[in-house]
Amino acid sequence: DSGVTQTPKHLITATGQRVTLRCSPRSGDLSVYWYQQSLDQGLQFLIQYYNGEERAKGNILERFSAQQFPDLHSELNLSSLELGDSALYFCASSPKGGSEQFFGPGTRLTVL
């Protein structure tokens, strides 16, 4: 158990819908990262937040957005969902000054 929690574990929805994925980092970690894992793209970095502020952006679509709240939990919002958005979405956190990232168990999103 990495200490990073993600909810829900599974999510099944329809095209065009909007969903919210939630992540709680390890106690004391200020950085939260979101990654997408799909069969065709592999593991791709989406976005990073540090202590409530966006720090880095990767291959995140405009239909996707994220935020980190004062209690440091983070939410990834996916809207206008398409079949191709079906994937595993991972959240990771890292300690201040630390190089490694600790991953949560992921949320499996299925878009029908």
Added chain:
Amino acid sequence: AQSVTQLGSHVSVSEGALVLLRCNYSSSVPPYLFWYVQYPNQGLQLLLKYTSAATLVKGINGFEAEFKKSETSFHLTKPSAHMSDAAEYFCAVRPSLFSGGYNKLIFGAGTRLAVHP
């Protein structure tokens, strides 16, 4: 741009045999390097990391990896495979502070390790 190449999407070994999973990275400045393992239906677990302190890095579950700058490689090894090692293994690079995008991890495509009796 930084990249990670894992040679062999599938590797199969016998129980008790040597495990060798290959990883090469592209970087003009030595980065941080990591190996993660993903068991079925689970998240990624950190096996080990290289952060320039020592070229031979020991990790959990008997795995180790050697950083070779001249070969830009960071191969993962384990002397004796166990059935429980069957999983997918990912090599990842975190660019240095002097490169762009040091906040993120760049992953290889992964190598699925099968261990047979």
